[in-house]
Amino acid sequence: MWLLLPFVILPIVEIALFIQVGGLIGVLPTILLVILSSILGVSMMRRQGTNAMRDVQRAMQEFRDPSAPLAHGALIMLAGGLLVVPGLFTSAIGLLLLIPAVRELAMRWMGRRVRVAGSGFRNRDAEFMNDVPPGFGYGRGRRGDGVIDGEYSVQDDPPAPIREGLTDERDGSSRGKSGWTRH
Numbered sequence: 001m002w003l004l005l006p007f008v009i010l011p012i013v014e015i016a017l018f019i020q021v022g023g024l025i026g027v028l029p030t031i032l033l034v035i036l037s038s039i040l041g042v043s044m045m046r047r048q049g050t051n052a053m054r055d056v057q058r059a060m061q062e063f064r065d066p067s068a069p070l071a072h073g074a075l076i077m078l079a080g081g082l083l084v085v086p087g088l089f090t091s092a093i094g095l096l097l098l099i100p101a102v103r104e105l106a107m108r109w110m111g112r113r114v115r116v117a118g119s120g121f122r123n124r125d126a127e128f129m130n131d132v133p134p135g136f137g138y139g140r141g142r143r144g145d146g147v148i149d150g151e152y153s154v155q156d157d158p159p160a161p162i163r164e165g166l167t168d169e170r171d172g173s174s175r176g177k178s179g180w181t182r183h
Contacts, residue, residue: 014087021088030088037091041083044098048076068107075103 022030052073059066075097082094096102 010087010089013089017088034086034088034091037088037094038084038086041080041091041094044083045077045080048098049073049080052076071107072100072103075106 018030021033025033052069055069056066056073059069079094079097082090082097085091097106
């Protein structure tokens, strides 16, 4: 029930604002304002979204917690989306979310309401992971040195008469061109 409430109230608020602003400045300036906010939203999503992604990458490279840059990036994308949606109320909220101080307040407000119960990693193939030799880098919390031993051998192509017999091209038919059949 609470989830449907914004979908009922938001259009009513937007229509009321269109009527009020349209009465004050006129219909064409109101429509132009909505179009300009959409253009601004797309450009802000591009520019600030790229900057936020760069901040996330920088945090990962410096081995810092990337949650703050990720949250800023998510709020910037939300702000751009709200600017793109036609409406004056949603555009105002989108513009507010583009201000870094407002984003910090929103993140603190949401941070007080979010509780992390736990985190971890579980592999579906737990039996396989327990059979991995020690030092391989997997299973039971062991950390390997990142080196995996392996063997390889070089195999040459088969002789030319065998290779030539793998195609159907010499009889001119259009059937069976898979390379696996001979007719």
